Amino acid sequence: MKINPNIKELKPSATLAINEKVKLLRSQGESVVHFGFGQSPFPIHTEIVNALKEEAANNNYLPSLGLIELRESIATYLRKWHGLDFNADTVFIGPGSKELLYQTILILEGTFLIPQGSWVSYLPQIKAKGGNFTILPTDANSDYKLDANTLASYCESNPVEQKTIILNSPNNPTGAVYSAEELKQLAAVCREYGVIVFSDEIYSRITFESATAPSIASYYPERTFIYSGMSKIFSAGGYRCGFMAIPQDFSHLKSTFQSLFSETFSAVASPVQYAGLAAFQGSEALDAYVQRNTQILSIIASYVYKKLSAAGIQCTKPEGAFYMMVDFSPFQQKLDGLGLQSSETVANYFLDQLGVALLPGSDFYFPASVPIFRLAFVDFNGADWPREPATEEGIASIEKYSPKIVEGVAKLVTFCKS
Ligand SMILES: Cc1ncc(COP(=O)(O)O)c(C=O)c1O
Numbered sequence: 001m002k003i004n005p006n007i008k009e010l011k012p013s014a015t016l017a018i019n020e021k022v023k024l025l026r027s028q029g030e031s032v033v034h035f036g037f038g039q040s041p042f043p044i045h046t047e048i049v050n051a052l053k054e055e056a057a058n059n060n061y062l063p064s065l066g067l068i069e070l071r072e073s074i075a076t077y078l079r080k081w082h083g084l085d086f087n088a089d090t091v092f093i094g095p096g097s098k099e100l101l102y103q104t105i106l107i108l109e110g111t112f113l114i115p116q117g118s119w120v121s122y123l124p125q126i127k128a129k130g131g132n133f134t135i136l137p138t139d140a141n142s143d144y145k146l147d148a149n150t151l152a153s154y155c156e157s158n159p160v161e162q163k164t165i166i167l168n169s170p171n172n173p174t175g176a177v178y179s180a181e182e183l184k185q186l187a188a189v190c191r192e193y194g195v196i197v198f199s200d201e202i203y204s205r206i207t208f209e210s211a212t213a214p215s216i217a218s219y220y221p222e223r224t225f226i227y228s229g230m231s232k233i234f235s236a237g238g239y240r241c242g243f244m245a246i247p248q249d250f251s252h253l254k255s256t257f258q259s260l261f262s263e264t265f266s267a268v269a270s271p272v273q274y275a276g277l278a279a280f281q282g283s284e285a286l287d288a289y290v291q292r293n294t295q296i297l298s299i300i301a302s303y304v305y306k307k308l309s310a311a312g313i314q315c316t317k318p319e320g321a322f323y324m325m326v327d328f329s330p331f332q333q334k335l336d337g338l339g340l341q342s343s344e345t346v347a348n349y350f351l352d353q354l355g356v357a358l359l360p361g362s363d364f365y366f367p368a369s370v371p372i373f374r375l376a377f378v379d380f381n382g383a384d385w386p387r388e389p390a391t392e393e394g395i396a397s398i399e400k401y402s403p404k405i406v407e408g409v410a411k412l413v414t415f416c417k418s
Contacts, residue, residue: 006130014344014360015120021348022357033408035375036357038172038322040235042293042382045286048234051278055271064262065254066093066243067273073280074243078226080282081205082215086226086245092257093276095268097202097227097242101166103260104198104225104244105129107253110162113154116365117144117325119172119200123365132161135365143176143316144325148185155193165190168200169213170320173364173374175301177207177319180214187219197224202242205233205290207320208298222249232321233290234279235382241268241276296385297322300377303398304409308375311413322378325361328371331416335371342368354411379404 018036025032065071068088075088094100102125105112111132114122126133136154138144146167155163167186169178178186190197199216207213217224229242246253261267268276279286301318308315314327328335328346340346343360350356361372380402390397399406 006128009127010124013120013124013363014347015363018347018351018357018359021351025351025355031355032351033356033404033411034379035377035408036359037379038376039237039378040232040293040322040382041378041380042235042289044234044236044239045289047283047286048230048236048275048278052239052271052275055274058270058274060270062267062270062273064258064267066091066268067270067277070273070277070280071243073277074245077280077282078245081212082201082218084215084217084226084245085221087248090246090248090251090254092244092246092254092261093268093273094242094244094261095240095265096231096237097200097229097244099265100242100244101125101198101200101227102128103257103264105131107256107260108162108164108196110164111158113151113163113165113195114365115144115146115165115167117171117174117176118166118365119168120359120363122166136165140314140316140327144174145171145176145178145182146186148182148189151186151195152189152192155189155195159193162196163193164196164198166198166200167216168202170203170207171323172203172321173323173325173359173361174316175318175321175324176316177209177213178216180218183214183216184219187216190216190220190223195223199224199226201226201228203232203321204228206294206297206322208294208301209319211291213320217245217247222247225250230276230279234286235293236275236279239272239275241272292387292389293382295389296382297377299393300380300398300402300405303395304375304377304405307409307413311416313412313416318377322376324375324377325364326358326373326375326412327361328373328416332371340371343371343373344368346371347373350412350415354415356408356411377405379408 071091072088074091075086078084112126115136116138204213226245231237312330316325318324347360358373362368384401
């Protein structure tokens with residue numbers, strides 16, 4: 001059988017292998033701290049679940065671009081939470097932002113630029129269509145955020161081709177959030193060189209310092225596509241409901257998206273879109289839900305960051321999302337002594353010997369030889385945490401409601417100290 005060479009080239013990621021191994025170990029009764037898994041730990045709010053239930057008998061196909069009321073509610077949501085001015089006509093619904101990203105990658109020609117320290121799926125999606133890509137360097141001092149000068153020098157050296165940069169803030173895997181100033185500088189470079197921006201804002205309201213993360217679309221509306229959805233903010237990853245908002249200047253692409261959607265996934269499941277309507281229309285209860293979940297994540301993020309940094313591990317400071325990068329380079333000698341020469345072998349060692357799963361940095365565009373990993377701090381059941389914050393919430397609450405986090409951190413600290 002002949003297989004499309006672009007697809008054949010896709011290899012199971014190290015992430016997938018680690019996740020499979022965790023599943024196997026857990027099924028054998030082993031206790032594993034899963035710092036590899038990036039799913040929201042919170043239950044879906046009942047307002048969203050009830051909206052889904054009410055439409056369970058709805059067997060209609062909805063329009064390919066999505067339920068119009070949902071598209072309108074998302075345009076209003078973007079205005080309310082992010083101050084962005086998108087028309088409902090250029091907001092489209094798909095089965096997760098992942099699929100919408102892929103469909104846009106299929107449509108656009110040119111080179112896709114991925115900053116080192118980006119989400120694992122961008123590159124396989126580009127490879128699946130046989131697209132061109134470049135990984136742009138970033139560095140630890142800026143928590144692996146892309147510097148405007150780096151983008152400018154790439155554009156300077158590659159002036160002719162169409163370029164699309166994929167930005168993600170709050171970021172998976174680093175937890176970093178781009179400031180308004182950093183986005184303005186990137187926007188200026190993009191405008192100068194006509195770069196298109198895919199802004200992956202799936203964690204936009206999971207921010208620890210402010211209510212929302214700034215969006216580059218505020219400074220570069222003419223060429224920024226936004227991607228988001230229900231998966232993280234509303235903890236409904238399995239519902240598969242995402243959206244994209246395209247700039248007015250690209251509104252001519254609407255019919256292209258409509259055709260591609262209708263020839264591939266047809267439309268997102270009707271009950272799910274009504275659940276999405278409840279989520280994006282919002283309510284006081286839903287606002288309180290998102291705020292409390294984010295507060296819990298922030299307490300845990302700060303605990304993990306402080307403990308691991310104090311043990312000498314170089315960590316990115318999580319300002320949002322569920323993640324941070326942890327770099328064990330200061331322990332290189334020790335790793336060499338154990339014969340561990342790549343982030344993948346170290347990740348396997350940590351899993352086998354410590355019972356702690358971390359994802360190797362090689363899946364996030366870091367060199368395989370650097371012992372850097374993504375740590376996701378969501379291995380707990382969010383339903384165990386009280387909905388009302390206690391006056392003092394700290395280590396005692398984390399020990400009580402997220403004991404696996406404490407256990408995993410202690411194991412990594414012991415490894416560094418031993
Ligand atoms: C950075 C990032 N973008 C996109 C997605 C995909 O989200 P969705 O469930 O909307 O497809 C994820 C999910 O893990 C993610 O972490």
